[in-house]
Amino acid sequence: MTGTDEELVARATAGDLESFNQLVSRWERPIYALAYRTLGREEDARDVVQEAFLRAYRGLKGFKGQAKFSSWLYRITLNLCRDWIRKERRAPIVQVPEGTDPVDLADAQASPTESVEELVSRREMSRAVSKAMAELPEEQRTAILLKEYHGLTFQEIADMLQCPLSTVKTRLYQGLSVLRRRLERQQSEEASLRRATFESGH
């Protein structure tokens, strides 16, 4: 038994638990991704995802369909992440598995179409992006997450964050500009390091 989000929400509100399970399985990955990229740590993301769906279930009767179900879920998740960060009194974490060599990781995860060098490069970039994102102000980071990884429109983000459309665009522009400078600087530093390593070896 499947259906649109709205149909599943209606059935779940009427007490059909299986419909709610379907909503969870449909939205768990994006919600986990949002929580992980906001908090930076897998175990925190898992806790937040679980709590987000429990809150959603408890609040189903109050959800009147004024927004998309997914937008409502995103908002619940972001609120939980914000509470989590405040409770922990810390900035988002850049998680790097201890003792993990990027090349080892690449061996385990290389896809058939991607060379090991490409995968290592992508993982380095992934880490650089997560580090740069973690340093952004929360408003800019949230706007970029919702736009880049979840494909929300400017208007949807504005509705979710309850701010004017122009504010969303400004946050996106400022956030992307800062990221661009930081990533360029990091890439430049890494290139210098590689060059120095190469020269010292010869």
Place this chain on the structure above:
Amino acid sequence: MCDDRERLIGYVYEECDPAERREIEAHVASCDTCRVEIDGLRAVRTDLLAWDVPEHESVWRPFVQPRVTPSWRDIPVWALAAAASLLLVAGLAGGALTELLLHRSHDAVLTGGPVATVQTAGVSQNDLTELQKRIITMMRSELETRERVQAPAVRTAQVVPVSTGPTDQLAQEIDQIRRSQAEFSRTVSADMNNIMNKINERSVTPISFSGVERR
């Protein structure tokens, strides 16, 4: 145009109307500053794609729909009475049959010697009589409780003189149910006494549904 960052963002994310898009493209064609800016924004968007989320197992333990099982309180009194009666009859018949087969000799039956209390698998007739009394007490209590609950509805239906709608119908249905319950109880009781009589005819130890021994 060069200072209007909102418009550039709309262009980069392709969220501007066609007319605005054409206007920006015309401007970018002649403005190096804006072209570099747009290329830089697009490049950083490409970099953002590299940020992976680790694979993870589902953190959600699915809800399970609770099975609807009726409470014994939801079972009508007549059904409880019938079930209890059947259990009692089965127990007594089993006891009497075992007594006949295992513990009494044919001679004792013929001479009508001293009558022993039925004792089968550790359950005596007294135990069964006690159990019977407890079941009857429990059923009476349940019946009285139900009557107390039903009574206000019946009275309400009776004191409203002009009511001919659902309330009267409800009262009639309740009366009908109570009559059915009484009739059923009488039938069960009669059937059980018949069964008891048949058992007693074949058993040395007379027993009866009422718990009084017959000689």
